[in-house]
Amino acid sequence: MGPGPSDVDPRITGALARPTIGHLDPAFIQLMDEIKQLLQFAFQTSNELTLPISAPGSAGMEACFVNLLEAGDKAIICQNGVFGGRMKENVTRAGCEAIMVEDEWGSAVDTAKVAQAIAAHPDAKLLAFVHAETSTGVQSDAYALCQMASAAGMLSIVDTVTGLAGIEVDVDGWGADAVYSGTQKCLSCVPGLSPVTFSQAAVDVIQSRQTPVQSWFLDMNLVMGYWGGGAKRAYHHTAPINALYALHESLTILQEEGLEASWARHARNHEALKAGLETMGLQLVVEAASRLPQLNLVSIPDGVDDAALRTTLLQDYNLEIGAGLGALAGKVWRIGLMGYASNPGNVRLCLAALENTLIGQGLSLAGGKAVAAANAVYASAS
Ligand SMILES: *Cc1c(COP(=O)(O)O)cnc(C)c1O
Numbered sequence: 001m002g003p004g005p006s007d008v009d010p011r012i013t014g015a016l017a018r019p020t021i022g023h024l025d026p027a028f029i030q031l032m033d034e035i036k037q038l039l040q041f042a043f044q045t046s047n048e049l050t051l052p053i054s055a056p057g058s059a060g061m062e063a064c065f066v067n068l069l070e071a072g073d074k075a076i077i078c079q080n081g082v083f084g085g086r087m088k089e090n091v092t093r094a095g096c097e098a099i100m101v102e103d104e105w106g107s108a109v110d111t112a113k114v115a116q117a118i119a120a121h122p123d124a125k126l127l128a129f130v131h132a133e134t135s136t137g138v139q140s141d142a143y144a145l146c147q148m149a150s151a152a153g154m155l156s157i158v159d160t161v162t163g164l165a166g167i168e169v170d171v172d173g174w175g176a177d178a179v180y181s182g183t184q185k186c187l188s189c190v191p192g193l194s195p196v197t198f199s200q201a202a203v204d205v206i207q208s209r210q211t212p213v214q215s216w217f218l219d220m221n222l223v224m225g226y227w228g229g230g231a232k233r234a235y236h237h238t239a240p241i242n243a244l245y246a247l248h249e250s251l252t253i254l255q256e257e258g259l260e261a262s263w264a265r266h267a268r269n270h271e272a273l274k275a276g277l278e279t280m281g282l283q284l285v286v287e288a289a290s291r292l293p294q295l296n297l298v299s300i301p302d303g304v305d306d307a308a309l310r311t312t313l314l315q316d317y318n319l320e321i322g323a324g325l326g327a328l329a330g331k332v333w334r335i336g337l338m339g340y341a342s343n344p345g346n347v348r349l350c351l352a353a354l355e356n357t358l359i360g361q362g363l364s365l366a367g368g369k370a371v372a373a374a375n376a377v378y379a380s381a382s
Pocket of ligand 1: 004056058059083130135160
């Protein structure tokens with residue numbers, strides 16, 4: 001129950017064990033086409049250029065930046081946690097200028113500040129932001145931000161590594177241009193793949209570049225020859241065949257459950273966790289309107305030994321929760337309820353383990369109340 005990787009559904013680990021076949025085998029090409037369609041479903045897009053990059057979420061991030069930017073371009077980057085900082089690194093390493101819009105860690109991206117940055121830098125090529133900040137458990141308004149970018153004639157890049165399948169992701173409805181995700185958060189697949197999707201406007205920019213993409217491996221013009229080529233597919237790199245079996249299975253599970261049902265499940269388990277935490281006097285840090293149900297930022301009460309508590313959870317309960325990052329280190333826990341791991345059993349285990357461990361550290365809590373509060377939420381929801 002950390003910030004990812006989440007627990008992998010046994011159906012998915014089962015899929016991994018299927019025999020490895022060739023990356024141009026007709027059966028594999030059929031599987032690639034199905035994965036593209038399933039990703040279009042998950043992202044809610046009809047974008048033709050929708051595929052999994054053969055590397056983790058960070059590679060999806062890099063693919064978006066290096067394909068859309070050319071040296072000398074300007075990009076507006078919103079930072080309200082760890083991952084906006086990595087976006088900035090991608091921009092400057094591509095020889096471009098990053099205009100930073102910074103917000104407090106734990107707050108959503110402030111659209112008023114973004115509007116000011118757009119007005120001050122109308123020549124920026126794109127606006128990039130993190131939809132679901134895993135370092136803080138904050139959701140930003142992807143629709144508003146993408147619309148602001150397109151109204152200003154800029155492209156948008158959206159990081160929804162933690163968002164996809166946990167909360168609404170609506171690529172076409174947002175009018176987003178380049179969106180990347182990861183497999184090991186709410187898709188509950190094995191780590192190591194990054195689903196991406198590019199709008200037609202983004203594809204036009206990629207196809208009319210003056211200079212080649214600095215990364216040969218991530219150059220979408222070349223990757224398209226393998227993933228997009230229809231019957232004319234050519235070798236670019238050896239696809240991670242077994243990991244793609246796993247992704248196909250994970251997306252099939254998502255389709256069976258339904259997008260709305262998956263979001264509702266994440267919301268319900270979050271409500272039950274929150275109810276239990278509150279009976280122990282534990283506070284959620286992020287304001288209600290921008291909380292992520294799949295990543296809960298919990299304030300550590302005074303007098304509690306953070307490291308000792310997390311060690312006890314791991315050793316005595318086989319339960320991992322996330323530590324705070326950056327300025328939040330030692331001040332918060334990050335409790336993940338992602339994908340397959342977002343279930344009532346985990347909520348109850350986490351609450352009981354936290355309650356017992358906090359009592360063990362000397363807090364005066366009445367044992368058993370936290371799980372009862374979660375059960376009350378489940379009873380009222382069913
Ligand atoms: C996990 C994560 C990433 C990076 O993904 P990796 O698979 O670890 O490379 C990027 N952005 C966000 C918001 C994430 O949560």
